[in-house]
Amino acid sequence: xxxxxxxxxxxxxxxxxxxxxxxxxxxxxxxxxxxxxxxxxxxxxxxxxxxxxxxxxxxxxxxxxxxxxxxxxxxxxxxxxxxxxxxxxxxxxxxxxxxxxxxxxxxxxxxxxxxxxxxxxxxxxxxxxxxxxxxxxxxxxxxxxxxxxxxxxxxxxxxxxxxxxxxxxxxxxxxxxxxxxxxxxxxxxxxxxxxxxxxxxxxxxxxxxxxxxxxxxxxxxxxxxxxxxxxxxxxxxxxxxxxxxxxxxxxxxxxxxxxxxxxxxxxxxxxxxxxxxxxxxxxxxxxxxxxxxxxxxxxxxxxxxxxxxxxxxxxxxxxxxxxxxxxxxxxxxx
Amino acid sequence: xxxxxxxxxxxxxxxxxxxxxxxxxxxxxxxxxxxxxxxxxxxxxxxxxxxxxxxxxxxxxxxxxxxxxxxxxxxxxxxxxxxxxxxxxxxxxxxxxxxxxxxxxxxxxxxxxxxxxxxxxxxxxxxxxxxxxxxxxxxxxxxxxxxxxxxxxxxxxxxxxxxxxxxxxxxxxxxxxxxxxxxxxxxxxxxxxxxxxxxxxxxxxxxxxxxxxxxxxxxxxxxxxxxxxxxxxxxxxxxxxxxxxxxx
Numbered sequence: 001x002x003x004x005x006x007x008x009x010x011x012x013x014x015x016x017x018x019x020x021x022x023x024x025x026x027x028x029x030x031x032x033x034x035x036x037x038x039x040x041x042x043x044x045x046x047x048x049x050x051x052x053x054x055x056x057x058x059x060x061x062x063x064x065x066x067x068x069x070x071x072x073x074x075x076x077x078x079x080x081x082x083x084x085x086x087x088x089x090x091x092x093x094x095x096x097x098x099x100x101x102x103x104x105x106x107x108x109x110x111x112x113x114x115x116x117x118x119x120x121x122x123x124x125x126x127x128x129x130x131x132x133x134x135x136x137x138x139x140x141x142x143x144x145x146x147x148x149x150x151x152x153x154x155x156x157x158x159x160x161x162x163x164x165x166x167x168x169x170x171x172x173x174x175x176x177x178x179x180x181x182x183x184x185x186x187x188x189x190x191x192x193x194x195x196x197x198x199x200x201x202x203x204x205x206x207x208x209x210x211x212x213x214x215x216x217x218x219x220x221x222x223x224x225x226x227x228x229x230x231x232x233x234x235x236x237x238x239x240x241x242x243x244x245x246x247x248x249x250x251x252x253x254x255x256x257x258x259x260x261x262x263x264x265x266x267x268x269x270x271x272x273x274x275x276x277x278x279x280x281x282x283x284x285x286x287x288x289x290x291x292x293x294x295x296x297x298x299x300x301x302x303x304x305x306x307x308x309x310x311x312x313x314x315x316x317x318x319x320x321x322x323x324x325x326x327x328x329x330x331x332x333x334x
Numbered sequence: 335x336x337x338x339x340x341x342x343x344x345x346x347x348x349x350x351x352x353x354x355x356x357x358x359x360x361x362x363x364x365x366x367x368x369x370x371x372x373x374x375x376x377x378x379x380x381x382x383x384x385x386x387x388x389x390x391x392x393x394x395x396x397x398x399x400x401x402x403x404x405x406x407x408x409x410x411x412x413x414x415x416x417x418x419x420x421x422x423x424x425x426x427x428x429x430x431x432x433x434x435x436x437x438x439x440x441x442x443x444x445x446x447x448x449x450x451x452x453x454x455x456x457x458x459x460x461x462x463x464x465x466x467x468x469x470x471x472x473x474x475x476x477x478x479x480x481x482x483x484x485x486x487x488x489x490x491x492x493x494x495x496x497x498x499x500x501x502x503x504x505x506x507x508x509x510x511x512x513x514x515x516x517x518x519x520x521x522x523x524x525x526x527x528x529x530x531x532x533x534x535x536x537x538x539x540x541x542x543x544x545x546x547x548x549x550x551x552x553x554x555x556x557x558x559x560x561x562x563x564x565x566x567x568x569x570x571x572x573x574x575x576x577x578x579x580x581x582x
Contacts, residue, residue, distance in 0.1 A: 185446040187453040191426060191437050198424035201386065203412035203441030203499055212446065 013261050017171055024160050033231075036163050038271045039170045040227045045251045045263035046173050047220035052249070053258040054181055055213045056193035060116045060245050061103065061123030065096040065218040067240030068126065069225025071136050072096075074144045074235050082146040085154065092226035093219045099126070100218020104211045123245060131237040141236025144229055156230055166227050170264075173220060177260055180216075189213055254301055256308025265309045273297055336363035339533040340385065340416070340503045345394035347380050347557075354380045355391070356557040362503055362533035367525060369536045369544045372554035378537045379421065381554070382505050385535070386418040387411040399502065413441060417496030418505040423488045424495075427481025431472055431491055434480050435463035439498040462498050470494035470524060486517030493524065504528065505535045510543055522547050545569070553577070 023035060044066055051057040069092040076091055077083040107118040130136035147156040156162045180186050188209050191199045196206050229235050238244070247270065255266025277283065277290035277297075286293075305311050340362040347355040355377040362368050370378050384391045387408035396404045398414055406414070426434050439462035440453060453459070467473050470490045475483060480491055489509055496504055509525075510518050518540065525534065525547055538544050544551065545565045552562040555577045561568060568574055 179452075180449050182452050182454070183446075183449045184440055184444065184451065184453045184456065185449055187437055187440065188444075188446065190429075194426045194428065195424050197420075198426070198438075198495070199441075200408045201412055201418050201420075201424070202438040202495065203409050204444070205407065205409040209446065 042264040042267035044224035045267045049263040055189040061119035063244035064123035064126040065221035066225040069096040069222030070229035070235045073226040073229040082149040085148040085150045093222045096222020097219035104214030127240040144233045256310030262310040341397040343395045366549040367534045369548035376554040377557040415502035417501030419492045432476040435498040438495040466494045466497035
């Protein structure tokens with residue numbers, strides 16, 4: 001039974017990744033750009049899922065790590081030639097991880113709503129640094145004139161190459177986090193999420209574990225930021241705003257908290273819904289009020305699907321055939 | 335002479351003007367169950383929280399296995415051999431019974447940097463978890479989700495999780511709370527079987543059970559110890575009868 005459930009999940013994820021790999025064969029340039037963007041958001045959403053769904057830390061400042069990764073990618077790139085991918089990418093990840101270490105070291109001393117507020121405050125600090133100073137070009141942002149290269153092996157100016165480059169990191173992030181969550185480290189995070197007091201009583205010093213999760217999450221968000229900067233060739237302070245942090249939380253809730261694949265599904269669902277409600281072909285003049293439609297749809301989704309979109313098959317199965325709810329909390333590979 | 339595994343000397347805990355625990359000294363010996371009884375608010379749970387390291391005492395000293403442990407964190411005390419259970423269940427309801435114990439056992443062999451190894455394949459924690467489940471009599475339900483156990487089994491699991499860390503000292507906070515007669519008997523059998531290799535501190539309201547299992551009883555009233563003796567002596571102690579049993 002468990003194996004069947006387990007393989008069903010793997011099959012879904014495998015098909016999703018295969019579908020994404022084949023998508024460029026039929027995609028328009030707009031579609032390619034849109035799905036590249038969604039894959040980057042999916043990486044970012046998985047980084048937040050590591051904190052919220054897997055560790056129980058509701059971080060409201062994930063956009064800061066994303067933005068730092070993006071800004072570092074642009075700021076460290078030479079203005080007159082391409083920078084080298086092999087040092088720009090690690091630099092972006094490292095910078096985001098270092099900021100996450102600083103934020104995490106302080107914010108993890110608080111709990112609950114205070115933790116949410118402190119992470120938000122740190123993210124807003126980072127936002128105003130790039131917004132109100134010339135460090136990152138102010139409100140205008142800065143351009144990446146030459147995309148990073150890997151010698152002659154990788155030309156990220158080509159949209160399809162960039163797409164597959166992003167796809168590789170999406171798959172890598174999923175596999176890395178899935179393995180991580182099944183390891184000693186991941187199981188301790190799961191224990192902390194459910195009952196931190198019991199974990200301490202068992203002999204785990206929980207603070208270093210939470211801090212390590214926070215830094216890992218920040219580093220992955222930095223990776224997403226790097227990819228975003230390379231894709232758009234432009235960064236601006238809005239990448240660090242609390243709107244994005246909020247949207248990310250909605251993505252993982254919409255997809256289904258506690259599931260890595262939920263983060264990916266949530267990112268796709270969120271952006272598709274956003275594009276749908278923004279479409280003036282469908283909604284005419286009302287399209288400018290797209291947030292209203294998006295908001296109502298998300299509220300309806302959460303009300304009907306308390307486990308998020310990953311719970312949809314179970315809800316449908318129960319509606320159609322009745323039967324017992326399943327508990328999938330034991331499954332490690334999500 | 336029995337070996338003293340945990341010693342608390344002159345432990346005092348003040349919360350502002352309130353003295354929750356007042357200069358309490360207690361010794362836990364291997365092969366012995368030491369019960370602490372008292373009315374609600376007597377300071378029993380505060381004492382157990384201090385001994386387990388949830389927070390440091392305002393005054394006093396704690397020695398664990400002969401080492402000064404007053405300022406050790408709770409996690410360090412647990413790793414050194416101090417297991418505790420709580421009044422309320424602190425099990426992981428969405429994990430299997432086995433995984434509850436395996437995760438607790440993992441604390442003894444923490445290798446968080448080995449991120450590529452599946453925790454379920456950790457030999458030490460699997461062996462320790464199976465041993466703990468065997469001791470607690472939960473092998474038959476090891477694959478069941480912990481949230482689906484009966485109340486009595488959940489309390490047994492709580493103790494099994496303590497055993498999984500291979501402790502030498504057990505601090506049990508009301509392990510019999512909410513149990514029926516049969517479940518209580520089973521739990522007392524379990525405690526009796528654990529007594530040989532452990533020093534056990536038992537905080538409990540069920541007086542019949544306490545007098546059946548305890549080798550020594552400490553009676554607390556308003557944060558202070560009014561008597562500490564064998565069950566037979568406690569039964570006839572006039573101060574205890576007056577203060578705790580209402581003189582009956």
